[in-house]
Amino acid sequence: MRRSDGRMDDSRGQTKPSWDHEPMDIIPDRLTLGKGSSFVKSRLGRLPRTEEVWEADIRPISVRGWDARRHGELWLGMVLTRLEDFHLALLAHQEAPTVNDLAHLLARAMERPWVMGSRRPARILLRNNPQWRELIPHLGQLKIEVETQEELPLWDDAAAEYVGKLKATLVGRDVPILTVQQELDEAFPAVARWVKALGRIEIGVEEGRGFMVRALSPEGLMFEDRGSRTLGEALIALERGIARSKH
Secondary structure (H helix, E strand, C coil), rough: CCCCEEEECCCCCCCECCCCCCCCCCCCCCCCCCCCCCCHHHCCCCCCCCEEEEEEEEEECCECCCCCHHHEEEEEEEECCCCCEEEEEEEEEEECCHHHHHHHCCCHHHHHHCCCCCCCCEEEEEEEEEEHHHHHHHHHHHHCCCEEEECHHHHHHHHHHCCEEEEEECCCCCCCEEEECCHHHCCHHHHHHHEEEEECCEEECCCEEEEEEEEEEEEEEEEEEEEEEHHHHHHHHHHHHHHHCCC
């Protein structure tokens, strides 16, 4: 497999993944839909449609401490919304991706996003990669417009920021494990504990009212706050609400 070497981004002062390899159009793969796959159009088509614009891609990354020649190349898949640049779904693995990986990533972003609720976007921006073409008509059937571009600056910046926080550590293993700096866990420990073990959170923006945050358990709504002026205020309210709960 080709190796992706990082290059310095002078404007941000951090290592940015290099995308200068050929498109991934050499892998024989056909899109799998319906039963047995995560991309079920009958189910996704019932989700509410928003006016959001999303960006999605899967690219090779270079991580500190990871020897691609020895352990194989790492790939990062990410979907983010241009609304507040929120990340909706992530995947990382060592095998070269297929169109089914992108379909799974997008289905997860629609059905189980990290923030806000389940929904379909109005438009998705994909990098101009021949491997993704088979999926485009099926997104169109979900009334999602697809635009392909040579560059996705917002995606690339978000990926560079995420990769900059990754570090591969051996810790007595033959194959390194990847760790992420825990700034969010340190700032909002109750929120982090809730997401990891107890339930999920939703973060949204209500026109004219500000941010809305919710903490949900399998039994239903546990905490809700509306009207915060900033995302920071909303997260602080969510942290306090979860910390005061009996969970």
